[in-house]
Amino acid sequence: MRVxxxxxxPSMESVIYGKPAAEALREEAERLGAxxxxxxxxxxxxxxxxxxxxxxxxxxxxxxxxxxGVPQHTTRDVVTQIARQASEAKADLVVxxxxxxxxxxxKIVLMCMEHEIFEPAGLDxxxxxxxxxxxxxxxxxxxxxAIPSTLSGGEYNSxxxxxxxxxxxxxxxxxxxxxxxxxxxxxxxxxxxxxxxWLGSGTRAMDxxxxxxxxxxxxxxxxAVCQQGLRYLHEGLLRxxxxxxxxxxxxRCQLGSWLSAFGLQSRVPMGASHAIGHVLGGTCDVPxxxxxxxxxxxxxxxxxxxxxxxxxxxxxxxxAPGRDASEAFAGFIAELGLxxxxxxxxxxxxxxxxxxxNAMLSIFTRTNPQPIREPGDVVKILKLxx
Numbered sequence: 001m002r003v004x005x006x007x008x009x010p011s012m013e014s015v016i017y018g019k020p021a022a023e024a025l026r027e028e029a030e031r032l033g034a035x036x037x038x039x040x041x042x043x044x045x046x047x048x049x050x051x052x053x054x055x056x057x058x059x060x061x062x063x064x065x066x067x068x069g070v071p072q073h074t075t076r077d078v079v080t081q082i083a084r085q086a087s088e089a090k091a092d093l094v095v096x097x098x099x100x101x102x103x104x105x106x107k108i109v110l111m112c113m114e115h116e117i118f119e120p121a122g123l124d125x126x127x128x129x130x131x132x133x134x135x136x137x138x139x140x141x142x143x144x145x146a147i148p149s150t151l152s153g154g155e156y157n158s159x160x161x162x163x164x165x166x167x168x169x170x171x172x173x174x175x176x177x178x179x180x181x182x183x184x185x186x187x188x189x190x191x192x193x194x195x196x197x198w199l200g201s202g203t204r205a206m207d208x209x210x211x212x213x214x215x216x217x218x219x220x221x222x223x224a225v226c227q228q229g230l231r232y233l234h235e236g237l238l239r240x241x242x243x244x245x246x247x248x249x250x251x252r253c254q255l256g257s258w259l260s261a262f263g264l265q266s267r268v269p270m271g272a273s274h275a276i277g278h279v280l281g282g283t284c285d286v287p288x289x290x291x292x293x294x295x296x297x298x299x300x301x302x303x304x305x306x307x308x309x310x311x312x313x314x315x316x317x318x319x320a321p322g323r324d325a326s327e328a329f330a331g332f333i334a335e336l337g338l339x340x341x342x343x344x345x346x347x348x349x350x351x352x353x354x355x356x357x358n359a360m361l362s363i364f365t366r367t368n369p370q371p372i373r374e375p376g377d378v379v380k381i382l383k384l385x386x
Contacts, residue, residue, distance in 0.1 A: 021186035022058035036064040038091035042098030043068040064089040073163040074104040076120035083112030099150035107160035107178040110140040128172040137175040146180040150201035156261035170282025187250035200289030202237045205257035207292040211270040212263020214307040222263040229259030230317035269367030273299040279358045293338040298384035300326035306369040352382045
């Protein structure tokens with residue numbers, strides 16, 4: 001059998017684990033020579049725990065300011081507001097501490113600062129489209145560090161999802177240097193993450209791994225790493241559901257998220273689960289961390305003709321060798337107690353045509369392994385998940 005492929009390494013310097021976040025960030029700020037560190041933090045972490053204060057104290061005089069008002073589905077209005085404040089604070093390093101919305105906000109803030117985009121409409125023309133992967137951004141002078149509190153794994157790639165609320169449309173923005181310079185994994189920070197968000201974001205991380213293994217353009221390194229990531233997440237999520245205080249299991253989940261993101265990080269094309277998930281969030285207000293739970297079994301069923309061997313590897317990684325991958329994933333979702341159908345998250349068939357049309361705007365629709373040629377093909381997948 002002829003094997004052809006390539007692997008791209010991302011513009012990221014390090015993943016740091018085994019140290020408290022405050023200590024690791026202080027060392028990174030010193031290493032990078034940062035003098036004005038701007039924190040974009042989860043409001044829950046900032047107002048109900050002492051974790052952000054520990055980080056501020058660790059930074060000392062390097063701390064410039066903290067913002068804690070990023071909404072779910074990261075909106076243009078808020079990121080342009082943050083960019084103005086960070087510019088006024090003369091930030092030379094941006095740090096995201098929280099979930100995927102906070103991380104995405106930090107990424108696009110770098111570009112808004114670089115281009116002095118301080119109004120929502122200023123981002124028009126920079127979004128990724130099926131015909132343009134990277135918008136016409138300059139390389140940002142200010143870079144970022146991510147300290148994730150959830151498992152969705154967006155910190156491991158250079159794209160950001162930002163919602164244009166005027167059109168109810170979630171868009172991708174991308175530039176290689178939107179990738180964090182460093183990622184700090186501290187399971188202690190994740191103790192405050194609500195259970196459904198923790199478990200759901202873990203399945204979102206699995207989405208990266210599954211779609212990479214099934215990708216139309218996979219490679220051997222990505223396959224091996226992502227399969228191990230799925231194993232770590234499968235075991236770790238079940239362990240943390242049984243015992244939320246199991247810090248070793250929480251770190252295992254974090255490592256699984258890292259490994260599962262390896263394909264997207266190295267620009268292996270994703271597919272329909274990503275494309276539809278982005279629309280469910282931006283158009284239908286479904287929490288991002290529930291999208292994989294309700295859609296992945298149906299996407300696997302749709303893609304089975306083109307991904308039979310890949311799906312056998314996925315089923316094995318989910319602890320169900322020889323079983324149908326779609327059924328194995330659906331069974332796992334049931335064990336976690338997450339929503340399993342579109343109806344469970346308030347999406348009825350009356351929205352399917354709109355979702356289909358908007359999903360066709362996604363770069364990932366074109367790269368789905370089983371061809372999607374028109375909105376009706378997306379509707380077929382949605383009906384499987386109804």
